[in-house]
Amino acid sequence: MRQWRNKAESWVQRGLDRRLRLAVTGLSRSGKTAFITSLVNQLEHAGLDARLPHWLPAAEGRILGSQRVPGRHHHVPAFGYEAALSQLAQTPPVWPEPTRGISEITLAIRYCPKNRLKRRLQDTATLYLELVDYPGEWLLDLPLLSMSYAEWSAQQQELLQTPALARLAHPWLTAGAVIAPDSPADDAVLAPLAAGYTQWLHDIKRECGAYLVQPGRFVLPGEYLGAPMLQFVPWVWGAVPAGLGEQHHYGMMETRFEHYKKHLVAGFYREHFAGFDRQIVLVDCLSALNRGTDSFADLSRAVNAIVQSFDYGKTGWWRRLFAPRIDKLLFAATKADHLTPDQHSRLARLLSGLVRAGHRHARLAGIDIDTLALASIKATHSGEVIHRGETIPALQGRRLDNGESVTLYPGEVPENLPDADFWQQQGFDFTDFSPPVWQPEQPLPHLRLDQALAFLLGDKLA
Ligand SMILES: Nc1nc2c(ncn2[C@@H]2O[C@H](COP(=O)(O)OP(=O)(O)OP(=O)(O)O)[C@@H](O)[C@H]2O)c(=O)[nH]1
Ligand SMILES: [Mg+2]
Known part of the structure; x- marks a missing residue:
């Protein structure tokens, strides 16, 4: 009888326990590492000395505690929480290192259910929260899936009409101009050409404040650094004879472009994106404003492209291929502590304007979207x-x-x-600040992380 009861209890327990895979993304330096570090830190404190008044489960005292537990996905690198925290705890404190690629961390949040039925079955339940950090640049690659190599090349050629971008492209443009599209494919030619093109992508990011750089893995190759799949460039040197195969330069680059799409772009959607339940997209509007009009215009195009990447309805193939299931999507303007509090609502409205502009062309049916301004780690x-x-x-x-x-x-x-x-x-200059001096036994200071939690997890701890 006791055995039966134990079994029944663990069965009920499993029924109450939930898993939620929350993806955190944003373009590079948007604040992903700071956000996840602070979120984990707040949740670890949530049972004791929470400073999360807008997150009801914490405000009602229903969070019993959270702890880090091993993840289920053994092929995904672990998020470096300890390293980030120890950097923030140094004297003087330093910001965590930039990260590359995907990583994840899992928290078990133990709580008292509010829902009467759940409470009758069990006093406590556990939410396994899986936080996944991945570069927003990967989302910008989605449109490549519906483009041929020739179409993508034409699009890149259009980009080169912008004088500032064309000026920096000089080295790879002149190197490619002497290559005949039907000459025999040779890696000794293609590898340096692709390296020149990759350098250009880095240069336009740095010097022109460009955000919309494609293909995204060229600047964030992770484990694929040096892979032939990343050694192609758009063909921008005029007409090409028909029927060129892999033995020719043009055909080889076309094949590599297709490999890139199949293995890296579609691979990410299949292996990772399809498994996300909820998503937060972090946007650093203030750095783009500081850099000026071109940079802000490019950020706005990038946000537009990111919003579109959640438009599963546009073509049936999207849904058929990846069956995505994201039902809540939060856009958050980060580093709000760079502003005086009277400006926070303006920052949120500015981001909301960017998101709405993307929204106009996208049908995000079935996804609940919100926007807010936050500071993961308040430095001022x-x-x-x-x-x-x-x-x-x-x-x-x-x-x-x-x-x-x-x-x-x-x-x-x-x-x-x-x-x-x-x-x-314009009359602003948003200064970058050092991290706050903080007592490691206290939760990290933040602005509105509790509101982010309320939107993203509110219904999961009922
Ligand atoms: N003042 C302030 N600065 C922040 C905050 N979050 C991030 N920053 C600044 O932004 C920089 C980038 O933050 P990260 O969290 O490393 O950004 P990331 O998106 O993980 O960057 P990559 O890993 O390079 O893609 C930090 O080094 C800080 O200078 C914040 O809440 N407040
Ligand atoms: Mg990072």
């Missing part, structure tokens, strides 16, 4: 200063470049998508 204090007899809001923090303590008013964020006038008279 806000207050007020008196300037020429007037009280104005101000921020206090340590500058990242020289460690100096400063009090400043960083300026205003445009509420709507900025127009030409705005760029003429």
